[in-house]
Amino acid sequence: MSVRELELDLDAFEGPFDLLLTLVLREELPLAEVDVAGIVLAFVERLAEREELDLDACGEFLVLVAALLELKARGLFSGEAGLEDLDPGEAAEELARRLEEYRRIKGAAQWLSERLALERDRFFRLGPAPLAPRGERRLAEQDPAALAALLQALVAEPPDVSLAHLELRFPPVSRFLEQFRAVLGRRQRFDFDHEVEGLTRVEQAVAFLALLELRRAGEITLEQAAPFAPIRVSRGVVHEEEVAWNARSA
Amino acid sequence: MERPLRLIQANPLDSLARTIEALLVVASQPLSVDTLVEACADEAERVETALGLLGERYREGRSGIVLEQVAGGWAFRASRDAVEACGRLFERPVERNLSQAALETLAVVAYMGPCSRPEIARWRGVAVDSVVAGLVERGLIAEAGLGDLGVVRYRVTPLFERVFGLESLAALPRLEDFGGDAEELRGRLESLAERRPA
Numbered sequence: 001m002s003v004r005e006l007e008l009d010l011d012a013f014e015g016p017f018d019l020l021l022t023l024v025l026r027e028e029l030p031l032a033e034v035d036v037a038g039i040v041l042a043f044v045e046r047l048a049e050r051e052e053l054d055l056d057a058c059g060e061f062l063v064l065v066a067a068l069l070e071l072k073a074r075g076l077f078s079g080e081a082g083l084e085d086l087d088p089g090e091a092a093e094e095l096a097r098r099l100e101e102y103r104r105i106k107g108a109a110q111w112l113s114e115r116l117a118l119e120r121d122r123f124f125r126l127g128p129a130p131l132a133p134r135g136e137r138r139l140a141e142q143d144p145a146a147l148a149a150l151l152q153a154l155v156a157e158p159p160d161v162s163l164a165h166l167e168l169r170f171p172p173v174s175r176f177l178e179q180f181r182a183v184l185g186r187r188q189r190f191d192f193d194h195e196v197e198g199l200t201r202v203e204q205a206v207a208f209l210a211l212l213e214l215r216r217a218g219e220i221t222l223e224q225a226a227p228f229a230p231i232r233v234s235r236g237v238v239h240e241e242e243v244a245w246n247a248r249s250a
Numbered sequence: 251m252e253r254p255l256r257l258i259q260a261n262p263l264d265s266l267a268r269t270i271e272a273l274l275v276v277a278s279q280p281l282s283v284d285t286l287v288e289a290c291a292d293e294a295e296r297v298e299t300a301l302g303l304l305g306e307r308y309r310e311g312r313s314g315i316v317l318e319q320v321a322g323g324w325a326f327r328a329s330r331d332a333v334e335a336c337g338r339l340f341e342r343p344v345e346r347n348l349s350q351a352a353l354e355t356l357a358v359v360a361y362m363g364p365c366s367r368p369e370i371a372r373w374r375g376v377a378v379d380s381v382v383a384g385l386v387e388r389g390l391i392a393e394a395g396l397g398d399l400g401v402v403r404y405r406v407t408p409l410f411e412r413v414f415g416l417e418s419l420a421a422l423p424r425l426e427d428f429g430g431d432a433e434e435l436r437g438r439l440e441s442l443a444e445r446r447p448a
Contacts, residue, residue, distance in 0.1 A: 011351070032377030076375065105373055107428025108357035109350065112414060116345055119415040121333035123340060124325060125278050126409075 003061045006046060010038045021064065024071070031072045040065060171203055176210030184220065184235050192231035266292055267300040274304075279408060280323030321411035322418050344388050345413050355381045356390060356406065361425050364394035364403035 004018035012033040013020050020039075023029035043061050047053070183190050192211060196204045211233065214220045218238040224231050269290050273281060283301070287294045301317075301324055308317035314329045328336050348356075351374075358373045359365060370378045382404065385391045390413065394405040411418060 011349075030377060032371070033380070035376070076371065076377075101373060102375065104425050104428040105354055105357050105361070108361060108423075108425060109353040111423060111428070112353050112357055112360075113348075113350075115414050116348065119413070121330045122327055122415060123333065123336040123342075124327035124412065126344070 003043070003057050003064065006039075006043055006061075008039060008042050010035050017064075021068075024068070030075075031068065032075050034068070034072070036065065036068055036072060039068070168202055171206050173206055173210045173213060176207040177213060180210060180214060180233070181219070184233075189232060189234040192233055194230075263296060263300045263303060266290060266296055267303050270297065270300050271304055274317070274324060274326050277325065280321045280325040280412065282323040285323070318415075319417055320415060321408040323408075325412070344390065344409065349381075351376070351378075351381050352385060355385060356410065359385075359391050359404050360406045360410065360419060360422060363391075363405040364397075366397050366401040366403050368401065370404075 004016065004021075006017040008015060008017055008020060012035070013023070013029060017039065020029070020034070024031050024034070043065075047058070180195070183195065192208075196207045199207065211220070211222070211231075214236075215222055218236045220236045221234045222231060223234065270286055273286060273289055281289075283294055283297055286297050286301075290297060305317050307313065308315050308326065310316050310329060311331070314332055315326050316329050318325060318327055320327075354374055355370055355378055358370045362369070362373070367378055367382055370382065382391070386393075386404070389407055390410045391404045392407045394403045397403045406419070410416075416422065
């Protein structure tokens with residue numbers, strides 16, 4: 001007969017004793033929930049089914065159950081002074097007191113059980129308490145004018161939300177064409193960054209478009225030593241010819 | 251001309267009794283005399299007298315509805331004669347399958363409450379978390395504030411008194427009357443202690 005294969009059917013656990021021990025030792029099953037008396041009863045019933053007494057099994061069972069009981073007692077009374085600290089007389093007195101308390105509670109539970117059996121033929125209405133709330137909470141006296149002022153503040157028209165930041169205003173490209181042509185009329189070359197300094201990003205972008213337009217027409221040549229380096233703008237071939245023609249005409 | 255149905259003929263409390271009767275029909279829990287006095291806007295003495303008249307009218311064996319004093323108040327219930335028909339139609343979820351563990355826990359809370367789960371566990375010798383949760387769900391016990399250490403404490407509810415047919419918790423037998431042969435138990439333990447090896 002193997003103790004560890006003892007089948008248990010307890011409130012907190014159903015299965016072999018061996019698995020129960022494993023779960024308890026891994027702390028996956030709180031020992032406080034386990035009815036140790038139920039385990040003992042199951043073992044005794046199993047013994048009664050067999051005709052011969054298996055002393056080895058009984059010894060093993062006693063050791064295991066004693067260990068379980070000690071663990072459970074320590075778990076339940078961990079915050080209290082241990083009975084082992086008391087002398088035998090005091091320990092007996094303490095045990096007797098606790099057992100008396102428990103006996104009384106068991107007696108009271110038995111009385112409740114009998115009472116319940118007696119009252120089984122009583123049917124009554126059950127449901128949530130539908131009582132109206134009692135007492136009326138009165139508000140402090142209020143000034144109607146103050147309330148009206150507060151309401152007026154709430155219904156006031158809110159200021160218009162500005163969408164200016166969403167609008168893009170593009171200056172005409174021609175403005176920068178004229179500007180750059182005028183500069184090149186005075187000077188052989190100029191720096192693009194210097195000319196657009198202080199303008200908005202949009203204006204700078206339009207100025208760059210004007211630069212490309214001039215480059216396409218051959219009026220300027222562009223140089224840039226490296227990416228992100230200043231863009232150097234010089235007069236182009238067309239511009240030189242135009243200047244020469246103007247000179248000849250004069 | 252048809253005469254109005256009169257509950258209690260030629261009695262000056264007729265109107266008050268009918269009002270109380272209506273309140274008790276609507277209520278889903280026992281109504282105390284104080285509550286009835288407030289609702290009827292009448293005197294306590296007259297309300298009690300009217301309750302007496304109603305109790306006579308709605309007593310076991312005379313009516314299918316029985317007026318009873320329970321859980322600190324007055325409430326209607328079905329007559330015991332109708333128990334079989336009631337049982338065929340209605341379930342009793344509150345008291346169905348109350349385990350021994352639940353009854354012991356109820357006894358601890360009824361006699362020692364308000365008390366916390368650790369206190370109940372100490373009395374019963376096992377953890378009671380799931381049992382307490384089940385009793386709260388059934389409505390037989392309820393939270394009753396926090397203890398000194400911030401632990402939730404529990405007490406029995408008016409539903410407990412009603413299910414067990416108790417007029418109040420004072421109707422419970424004295425706890426000292428349970429337990430029986432305490433001296434014999436004490437003697438056995440003392441003899442065991444004397445035999446214990448040093």
